[in-house]
Amino acid sequence: MGIRTVAVYSNEDKQSTHRLKADESYLIGKGLAPVAAYLNIPEIVNVAKEYDVDAIHPGYGFLSENADFSQAVIDAGIKFIGPKPETVRRMGDKVLAREAAIAAGVDVVPGSDGPITQWEEALQFCEKYGYPAILKAAYGGGGRGMRIVNNKEDLRDQFERATSEALSSFGNGALFIEKYLVKPRHIEVQILGDATGDIVHLYERDCSVQRRYQKVVEIAPAAFLDPAVRQKIIDDAVKLTKFVGYQNAGTVEFLVDQENRPWFIEVNARLQVEHTVSEEVTGVDLVQSQIRIAEGHTLKDLGLIQDNIHCNGAAIQCRVTTEDPANAFHPDTGRIEVFRSGEGMGIRIDAANAHAGAQISPYYDSLLAKVIAHADSHPAAINKMIRALMEFRIRGVKTSIPFLLNVMNNQAFSKGYVDTSFIDSNPELTQFVPSQNRAQKLVHYLGNVLVNGPATPLVTDLKPTSVPPSIPATPLGPPPPGLRDLLLREGPKGLVKAVNARKGLLLTDTTFRDAHQSLLATRVRTIDLKNISPFVAHNMTDLFSMEMWGGATFDVAMRFLYECPWERLRTLREQIPNIPFQMLLRGANAVGYAAYPDNVIHRFCDLAVENGMDVFRVFDSLNYMPNMLLGVEAVGQAGGVVEATIAYTGDIADPTKTKYTLKYYVDLASELVRAGAHIIGIKVHSC
Template sequence: MLKFQTVRGGLRLLRIRRASTAPAASPNVRRLEYKPIKKVMVANRGEIAIRVFRACTELGIRTVAVYSEQDTGQMHRQKADEAYLIGRGLAPVQAYLHIPDIIKVAKENNVDAVHPGYGFLSERADFAQACQDAGVRFIGPSPEVVRKMGDKVEARAIAIAAGVPVVPGTDAPITSLHEAHEFSNTYGFPIIFKAAYGGGGRGMRVVHSYEELEENYNRAYSEALAAFGNGALFVEKFIEKPRHIEVQILGDQYGNILHLYERDCSIQRRHQKVVEIAPAAHLDPQLRTRLTSDSVKLAKQVGYENAGTVEFLVDRHGKHYFIEVNSRLQVEHTVTEEITDVDLVHAQIHVAEGRSLPDLGLRQENIRINGCAIQCRVTTEDPARSFQPDTGRIEVFRSGEGMGIRLDNASAFQGAVISPHYDSLLVKVIAHGKDHPTAATKMSRALAEFRVRGVKVRGCRPCLPPGALGPAPVLSLGRSASAGAWPLSCPGSGPGLLSAQGGPRPEPGVLLRGAPRSFLPFLGEITWSLCSAHILQASLLEVLIPQVEVEAPEPAF
């Protein structure tokens, strides 16, 4: 029996997937290693689990979910063909880190392959190895590559060997505060401590003077130890006001490596990404070539397989420096999919089956940029409590939709219960248009349509005037952000939150918990750190409270 599936790819070819045999094709010795995947388990939860399940369903693959005791009612459990409890009696997060239970479920239920998603075990070499030892394919790089890329010091050495520029830093994790002193004596301030065995902004501390050194060293060590089980740190020279550019790569087991262009992730808060844009706007074509070329060189140096991301900092002079490799699917993979028309999860699965990139129609010359895509992360965070995660039941939920808008979520619906135990991401909003202004306009419109009550929400649009996501005046993507009709000014002694002056009055965009008549625009703190702009932090505007008579009916939402 044949199942016909349309697979998004570089050539948009109609592909045929056989239920139990390798796909028909011209004789090719590489096809001898093709092993079809019939059942996939996702060792994760939330929106990324659902994202993978949907891809599997499109490919005719049966899906398996795992869930903790606290996630009994979560949507990812309902979306899978099969679902199994793991981590009985364990803390919520620990359940998804319990390798023995996950492997047991995979073996007992004839799972062919495990997709790790992002976070949790996705960059754990011991998990990739455990899958391999159990005879279950790991949809990602080999355990050895995961180990090398997860060790920032070793990844740095590999980059140097490949001829990729790196930020000045220690060649190995430091073992004492004295070594940090010596490094700062050599390179000067500012410097940054980074966790050697983790990422996501945890275990990172910027130091501007000797007086701050000891306190930040201790804090970075404690954060790294708590988050990754290892407090090892290394030190780098801190690049001020950089752009954060990352390149999506894809490799197969036959040595084929290609890139799918770059994403600009410069808009961050507390070292965590808030908005991602592909391709990066106002990026010099020669710099783009250097970034993508170095990413492919690095991947070939280590024999990279499957999907991954190479991250760089770009300074104000246009020089780029390698940061790290994320050996997994990124949260922001969506924008790359939108501009290249390549389904990255489909590609991951096919590569894990033993298919080569050329067999999938994925050749570098066929990968083209089609327009612009922007992703905004809407999270359940309370601005009044320093953006701490908010929890509870969603009483009202209405999303922005329409042409060019994609929503990836798991708990964004009326009646959903937001758990305090996991990441605060509610929904990823992705806008795609023919160019950056078009995508920005779509994003602005979609975010303004959101209505959420029951939990506090941090979005991106409502605090910005029309066009703010566009090339000017505020998020200028590489140009001076201070030039425009809506400048940002610092109130002085506030807790890192800036107030906006001038420009058109923004519309209320997100309805938050509280009195039904209270509208509150996004209370965001977006750190904009570009080479030609000051650090921007957008802003707390005043609470907008519509004037409604007591006798009048409450407005419909």
Template sequence: MQKKFNKILVANRGEIAIRIFRACAELGIKSVGIYSKEDKYSLFRTKADESYLIGEDKGPIDVYLDMDGIIALAKEKNVDAIHPGYGFLAENSEFVRKCEENGIAFIGPSADIMDKMGDKINSKKVAHAADVPTIPGVDKVIETVEEAKKVADYVGYPVMVKASNGGGGRGMRVVYNEKDLALEYETACSESRKAFGKAVIFIEKYIVDPKHIEVQILGDKEGNIVHLYERDCSVQRRHQKIIEYAPAFSLPKEVRENICNDAVKIAKSVGYVNAGTLEFLVDAEGNHYFIEMNPRVQVEHTVTEEVTGIDIVQSQILIAEGYTLDSEEIDIKSQEDIKVSGYSIQCRITTEDPKNSFMPDTGKIQVYRTGSGAGIRLDGGNG
């Protein structure tokens, strides 16, 4: 059953908020923005049809994590749906449930699917059940240093200590020997608590110099799922992506096809709905391993949009309205309809100090010139 949205609230800020506002405008849907007092003069708040200051007594991050405040505003302004973007509440199943309880559509997967796929431990169990290979390790929570040592001995060094609810490189530590394990385990726990509110840690074998490949998928409410092929995000610093490109031409065609097919297999096994990305590592022998799923839109969605011509954010909204992939509005009749044309590359610019081991830094931007010309896409968020 289809329900046309008249108004969508975007529970985010910056570039991704503007990206979603644009998709709403192109679909003839009114957009509602929210902003903190610190974002009063940010560009994104001027791009929505309506924009409201919330949480005057809250910090700049807490505003965008205020589930009750966001939902209260959505109800007051007669909002039909909420798009979370990425980060903040995008992978928070409690927020999804609150939306559902208040009669507001959440543009993304259901809370149950998010619980399964947004958690690294749970998603590895799903992959096992779907007969998709995962990195050797122990798929359970490691609660003490002593337990971590036993697991590391079993898996074999080097190992990766990971926060199950982590992302963006936070809560991830590579350990090469037992003498460093206790410190790295405690550091991963600390990073996880600060970034995600709790420490849920597991350990797996560390794959040396892998290719990091991710597959974009779309699924509708009728069980139809397709992949939009793969992206290569192997160039990273501190486990955070720096350069992303599509297609992943450095891998053999057969390996790429196998990864894409396994991504669809996992998504179908849980009845995944809306946009999502499944991530894999490929070792030197060409073996691929599922590592996690991001049940949301990603920063890198633009790379896939450019080579496939499919608007992922508009598709998210249309799927949430009840349209199927083969509908006239989305117009993906089958997997064979999706073609890759040309190449696309995304480069992230970071503020780091090269004289201090490239640590994150702050300062004043003196000159800023954007790229321009044929083939250049610029998704900006502040100005």
């Protein structure tokens, strides 16, 4: 429609699709609970005013049937895309809606004359009309605050439960009680009204397939409904909405009892989740119509004349939820790893956060996606729906798709023989073979092998030799002081100063890392290094450092030696307290073979220093400065000695044979010194 959109979102919804697809989006409810954020009327209105919003569509949840919200929107000078506040208030109150229906000459189910707040009032009603009866929240819907009472003994307990649920869900615990119709069909009529009082209907929908009063599958038109009953329901819906001066979109709901008598139950003064099936069979875009009506257009302006609205074919909607049907439909949360939907002619997918990578939170309704199938007949629509549902692949969270497939394949459903007890009367709907998820398991396995290598078992069950090695004699007592003692006293700068003042060559011994890495694939155990360490500490005190840690140490220690590399560092540190330890740090890769997040590198360096590491030889094989700078910064902040190392190859004496000139290396070294390097190392690669 070419209209710019503004979204509001809670902190928990900052990655939500609706926020990312809107032209603008703003956080609301900071510090509030997730649901409370979307119920904050003043903040929502203030956002709309601050950012020059001229109309608000309330959707079909949260404040969509809140008269105070629609009034606050209008009072702020903003268009509300929905019924007038007085209509919302009148139709949202089940008692006032009943009174309006009676005044309009529409049959209503016997019920209380007004909201009731005491269980004794419910008792009086039941004594007059008998059991079963149903308790409903007077100021809300969606199945919350509803309880069936079958006898006097259960009445008080069910009343208190319904009151508590209504209070927590809608802020008002008042209830409405009416005669409970056994196994009725739930039929509703979609209507549109304009400011002139004109009303049109978009035919009926069958919403009988319900679980705990929550609709699961919706059908348009109602399959195999008696034409006379259909006409009466449609006529009553139009009669009632004209009587109350209804404007914009709404739904009038009825129950059809086993004697084929329709009874009015309520009006939903908002768009319904299942409006999609009415759109599919009539070709009318309800949301666009809502917006146009709010702009002041009449139904005739929009070409919405009753004689021009026809019902073409049949449509079915399935609500795919993140619930586990094998576990009593327990809501499931987590990250969607794989999402692939069914597609093709006659299939429509209305999805919000249904995409790979989406985080499914526990805070909101479990609806993930709506799948709508449209065909020329009810059986053909079922076949299309089955095909689409079978094409779905959703991994990471459980979904209701297996259950929905059972519903679609049920013979009674295919023949249109459904009522509100359909799910409870067919326990086989929740019996199915769990998905094997073969593809995802294979991908996880390949990913694990790709990152960690094959999980090769030890080639033998024989224990290592118990023959004690020959260790040179070592003097008793602590070893002589070395450069590490100076480092601990004076820090990295003091160490560098002392090295610069020394005459002669200082050596780094790499036996504990490079030698056994090259000769023995790093298979030397910590116990063997520990045994020789006292001799090293007493006899090699003039060493600048011992390089004894790196990527291969981590990799092999854990995967082949079944040792902890951190434990190795602590063990050797205890045995060799006087010689600085040195390790290889591959910049942003640390001791791994792929780049890690910055915070991981920083935390790794902190732990390495805490456990006894002193000198970090930071390098990148391509001299890529951003990777090196991260390593230099992390080591420096951790308190380690930074030996920034340049990888050198070529011949700087012959600039015609290489693009890496003397100036390149000097500039590189200067940049590393400015970044905080204490020592510059040169790693020569011979050609």
